[in-house]
């Protein structure tokens with residue numbers, strides 16, 4: 001049976017690619033898309049989600065407006081990485097889809113209470129919406145099946161500060177609440193996602209998809225590749241969020257280590273760093289299954305095959 005999933009996202013170029021991957025995957029029963037601030041403002045991210053479900057042929061999936069600000073810190077956006085509108089050079093037609101009246105955190109609560117132990121939260125943006133749901137209804141922590149979260153950097157350097165990854169950096173207090181909630185938690189950090197560099201050669205293999213899909217992937221990733229080349233000396237672009245989504249389809253694409261992970265909420269130097277207790281010094285039970293190695297070729301093949309299936 002397909003896995004019931006809520007997709008919490010801040011589209012964002014790689015978020016958009018993850019959404020298309022979900023749209024092409026019968027293993028996933030996408031119940032809701034909840035949108036947060038992150039790569040750009042919540043308003044622009046929401047607008048992108050409304051257009052992307054039409055592009056992906058999943059306009060029936062309800063979309064919920066989420067938090068427009070982090071819990072504590074001031075808002076950050078990453079328009080140098082994702083473009084002014086959040087989708088690079090891609091321009092999508094305006095959408096007939098409207099957001100649902102409920103707010104994202106209420107939608108998360110409702111869906112979990114309706115389907116206890118069945119809902120997976122796939123979180124690929126700042127954790128504000130999920131933290132708000134847990135703060136409002138703490139009992140849902142016992143009813144979530146699991147969380148798969150793209151976030152953090154264990155050995156890899158940060159991409160937002162020298163030590164911290166962007167999703168955690170955007171709302172470290174929210175991430176801290178969620179990772180400490182006792183929910184089965186899979187972390188997909190930069191250590192694995194930055195091995196998944198999507199290149200022009202990969203792009204050329206997306207040759208059977210519908211023209212609009214090909215055009216979108218080409219135009220969005222062109223901007224993303226330019227950013228990676230100019231700011232990180234990487235040729236291609238890291239498709240972080242699609243790797244987290246792909247684990248719903250094939251969990252063996254990565255190998256995991258169980259760690260007790262904490263979020264630095266204090267230090268001016270390493271605030272928002274995800275710290276793994278490698279040698280069990282804190283004598284705490286692990287709270288996260290952390291993806292540490294990835295079979296890049298198998299993941300890229302899966303991603304390209306699914307894009308080509310979007311007809």
Ligand code: BDR
Nearest residue numbers: 012014015124166167240
């Ligand atoms: C994460 O931050 C965002 O820019 C991407 O969409 C991804 O979710 C990578 O650090």
Ligand code: CA
Nearest residue numbers: 012015124125
């Ligand atoms: Ca994202």
